[in-house]
Amino acid sequence: MRQETPPVPALELISVSHTYGARKALDGVSFTIQPGRFAVLLGLNGAGKTTLFSLVSHLFATRGGQIRIFGYDIGRKPGDALRRLGIVFQARTLDLDLTVRQNLSYHAALHGIGPRETRRRIGALLESIDMSDRLNDKARNLSGGQMRRVEIIRALLHRPSLLLLDEATVGLDVKSRATILADIRKLVEEEGISVLWATHLIDEVSDADQVIILDKGKLMADGGVEDVVAATGARTISDAFAHLIGSPPPPPPEEQP
Numbered sequence: 001m002r003q004e005t006p007p008v009p010a011l012e013l014i015s016v017s018h019t020y021g022a023r024k025a026l027d028g029v030s031f032t033i034q035p036g037r038f039a040v041l042l043g044l045n046g047a048g049k050t051t052l053f054s055l056v057s058h059l060f061a062t063r064g065g066q067i068r069i070f071g072y073d074i075g076r077k078p079g080d081a082l083r084r085l086g087i088v089f090q091a092r093t094l095d096l097d098l099t100v101r102q103n104l105s106y107h108a109a110l111h112g113i114g115p116r117e118t119r120r121r122i123g124a125l126l127e128s129i130d131m132s133d134r135l136n137d138k139a140r141n142l143s144g145g146q147m148r149r150v151e152i153i154r155a156l157l158h159r160p161s162l163l164l165l166d167e168a169t170v171g172l173d174v175k176s177r178a179t180i181l182a183d184i185r186k187l188v189e190e191e192g193i194s195v196l197w198a199t200h201l202i203d204e205v206s207d208a209d210q211v212i213i214l215d216k217g218k219l220m221a222d223g224g225v226e227d228v229v230a231a232t233g234a235r236t237i238s239d240a241f242a243h244l245i246g247s248p249p250p251p252p253p254e255e256q257p
């Protein structure tokens with residue numbers, strides 16, 4: 001009988017640790033995300049999500065453990081690994097004095113994409129987020145939600161297979177949050193892209209997601225929503241999260257005072 005070879009994971013962390021001086025930000029974290037999966041990295045402020053993103057994107061060197069993107073070790077084969085990775089950081093990174101076109105073209109040039117192909121990709125991606133008419137607007141004239149969506153399509157310009165988003169909906173209104181989350185879920189469904197979505201908001205988790213819970217640098221749970229709920233003996237993922245981190249999860253922003 002022919003044995004099926006298992007797919008190469010989109011992302012693999014093996015015993016990853018990171019310290020800032022004496023402070024341990026990540027402590028032996030291991031998990032795997034399979035291709036085409038939407039994985040939510042759930043943790044409160046200070047859990048270690050941004051540190052983890054900095055290691056996966058090679059901003060920091062991995063000193064403890066190993067990170068592989070589609071089988072490529074980020075330390076040994078950074079070019080091969082990073083080519084497959086798109087990333088949207090928590091902090092805003094558009095140049096406000098440049099137009100949408102200039103912000104996007106600059107990123108495409110960094111990835112060696114030619115001018116004609118750049119124009120084609122920018123046109124198609126802007127259309128997909130219904131922002132074709134904003135091509136020549138300065139970034140500073142966009143709303144917070146529009147800026148985020150431009151950052152997301154910028155991260156997709158070089159056609160990555162794995163997309164990382166760090167608290168992508170922070171500071172946005174309810175409608176923009178829902179639109180962005182729905183757009184990303186559509187990408188997973190239609191393009192088979194793999195996503196690691198970092199958030200502290202439990203309402204961004206959906207039943208079909210893989211959920212990875214971090215607390216104070218430690219991996220507390222990793223699995224399908226149903227499995228994580230069952231493993232903690234809770235009734236909902238919100239209760240499971242509260243149980244694992246030892247405090248009630250923060251309410252969604254619209255319920256915050």
Ligand SMILES: Nc1ncnc2c1ncn2[C@@H]1O[C@H](COP(=O)(O)OP(=O)(O)OP(=O)(O)O)[C@@H](O)[C@H]1O
Nearest residue numbers: 020023024025043044045046047048049050051052
């Ligand atoms: N440059 C730094 N120097 C020292 N300590 C740091 C630094 N960056 C982060 N830390 C600490 O490392 C831990 C993890 O922080 P990190 O920013 O990765 O968490 P996070 O889950 O992304 O939180 P947030 O959502 O607030 O950004 C925290 O205790 C934080 O104070």
